[in-house]
Amino acid sequence: MDDLVAQLSAGLPAEAILTDPDVTASYAHDMASFCAAGTPAVVVLPRTVEQVQHVMRTATALRVPVVPQGARTGLSGAANASDGCVVLSLVRMDRILEVSPVDRIAVVEPGVVNAVLSRAVGEHGLYYPPDPSSWETCTIGGNIGTASGGLCCVKYGVTAEYVLGLDVVLADGRLLSTGRRTAKGVAGYDLTRLFVGSEGSLGVVVRAVLALRPRPPRQLVLAAEFASSTAACEAVCAIMEGGHTPALLELMDRTTVRAVNELARMGLPHTTEALLLCAFDTPDPAADLAAVGALCTAAGATQVVPADDAAESELLLQARRLSLTALEAVKGTTMIDDVCVPRSRLDEMIRGTAAIAEKYALTIGVVSHAGDGNTHPTVCFDAADPEESRRARESFDEIMALGLELGGTITGEHGVGVLKKDWLARELGPVGLELQRGVKAVFDPLGILNPGKLF
Template sequence: MSDLTDRLAEGLPAGALVVDPDVTAAYRYDMAGFCEAGAPAVVVFPETVEQVQHIMRTATELRVPVVPQGARTGLSGGANAVDDCIVLSMVKMNRILELDPVNRIAVVEPGVVNAELSRAAGKLGLTYPPDPSSWESCTIGGNIGTGAGGLCCVKYGVTSEYVLGLDVVLADGRLLSTGRRTAKGVAGYDLTRLLVGSEGTLGVVVRAVVALRPAPAPQLALAAEFPSTDAACAAVCEVMARGFTPSLMELMDTVTVRAVNDLAQMGLPESTQALLLVAFDGPHPAAELAAVGELCLAAGATEVVPAEDQAESEMLLQARRLSLTALDRLGTTMIDDVAVPRSRMAEMLSGVAAIAERCDLTIGVVCHAGDGNTHPIVIFDADDPEQAARAKQSFDEIMGLGLELGGTITGEHGVGLLKRDWLERELGPVAVELQRQLKSVFDPLGILNPGKAV
């Protein structure tokens, strides 16, 4: 322990190394439940690439595991510490190094908060589209680690589509540069895409080149109330089949709607079994909303409420933004992240309802309906061991259901610790073995975020 801290201190400024166990304990976990975590030996806060290289060289020489962390808003246990590790917190590497409106790129350090990049780009009439729900606190490095998505993925895509190039410190301290600054480029294997979503198991991102887009017009939204999730999902399928590209399409089931109603007194009728929120930001949003409203009514919506301006749109979308807060009030929550084909989303929702009944639990579901990414939220009493066991059972059954429907165990949260045992069931043994071989090429000693993902 003293050898490790002495060696680390040689290349770090004062205050960049913390060993107080009362402080380091706060860096054991991300926001996932049901995931074990160890006690770190030390937490370090580098401010430069050279300091990260020093940390990794020291870790390699002493064979000490390293767990990279961002804002710890993750939901898979991917940032959880292991015993006697170095927790490598990247939050102090938080500079926007360059904003280039001609080439529409930004160069950022990993600790830059997602919303801060979006606001900075906005001053130039640009935007960084990936927008996880935690965008006001999550970091770009963490988004890259998990391949994060967000509410507007249905139109604008996910993090992997915006990362053009990376500077990455490898396990032995070498600096790897991948990708490009150009709009196109196909030289060599695409190591950038390999690193996006690798959850800190292959290297430590210290700089990223990300694509920006012209800022869209303010979006207009509508809310449609449905008597069943089947009807709401039928509307989603019809909207997409007719060729519409909404900037946002979110669905809330009856459990979530009632929880939000109780929290915010939104006045939604008890008969509402599903609430669909759709928004457009194109040149003719009102006309598109009107057409989608007709499709919703034809699918069985009992009421469609279109916004007349941006302020009314924000009021409608507030219901979705409050959903997790509202469900948190009901007990301990365990958030799942299963994506299925849009055409099978109704089966997913009805299957989750059946699991909730079978396990005698409350499970609310919110969906990025436009891309089939469902978030079943299991609610239970963490102090009741029997109820906690049923919650874990329901979680596993939900993931199994997603795979049966042709989906994936994670659409945007990552595998981490939470879903590692499920990875081979989705990918198969050959794919998992190849991934482990890739891991060994980048990290032959296995010191980078051990036990996560693969």
């Protein structure tokens, strides 16, 4: 420990090194439940690329594990510390280095907060679409590490589609530049995409070139209530099959609707079994909402409420934004799953989750990015009750299995981390797992970068 701190101090200012156990303990884990976290030896907070390189060279020389971190808003344990590791927190590398309206790119450091970037490019009439629910606090580096999504994925896609190039410090301290800042380019293997979603296991992102879009018009939102999840999912299929491209298409099941009602007194009818929210940011959103409203009615919606303006739209979206907070209030602790299935099997996923909730006598609410089939079954339980905690964990595993049975994936946007690494092996199969481990060995032959994550 003394040797580690001494060598780190040779290339870092004193204020960048934290060793007080009470302080370093606060960096030990992200927001996931049921994920083991170790005790870090030291936390470092560099401000420059050179300082990150020094940390990695030191770690390589001493064979010390390094856990890169952003804002620790993740939900899979990917940022959890290992015993005796260096926690490499990148939150102080938070500069927006460039915004180019002509090239429609932004160049940023990894500690830039998602919402800060969005507002900054908005001043130039531009738009950075990826918007995780934690966008006010999560960082771009963390978004890249977990390949984050958000509400707007159905139209605009996920983080991976906006990362054009990266500067990455490798395990041995070398600096690698990948990708480009041009609108297109296919030179060599796509190493940029390889790093997106790698959860800090291949290298440390220190700079990113991000694609931007022109800022769209203000969106209008429609809310449709249904007497069954089956009818709501039929509406989702009709909307997508009809060629519509909503800016968001979100579905809340009855458990979630009732939790939001209990928390915020929003006045949603207790008979509502599913609530579908659809938004358009097109030149004529009212016409698009009318067309979608007709499809919802045809699918059996009991009520369809289109917003007339931005204020009404924001009010309708409040129910969705309050979902996770409301579910947390049910029992005090939640375990949030992240299973993505084909849109055509979304209803089977929701009804199957309801059956699992009944089997384990648990409250499990489901909110979905319905437009891309990404469901977030949220298990509510009392963490102080060992028996209920056991049932929560078992229900979580059954939900994961259900997703795979329906032709889905164990994670659409939250990542694997510690929480799902056993399930990653099941999804990839032995050949896929062997090749992924081989990739890891090329970039990190000593295995010091974020050990124990992914596989």
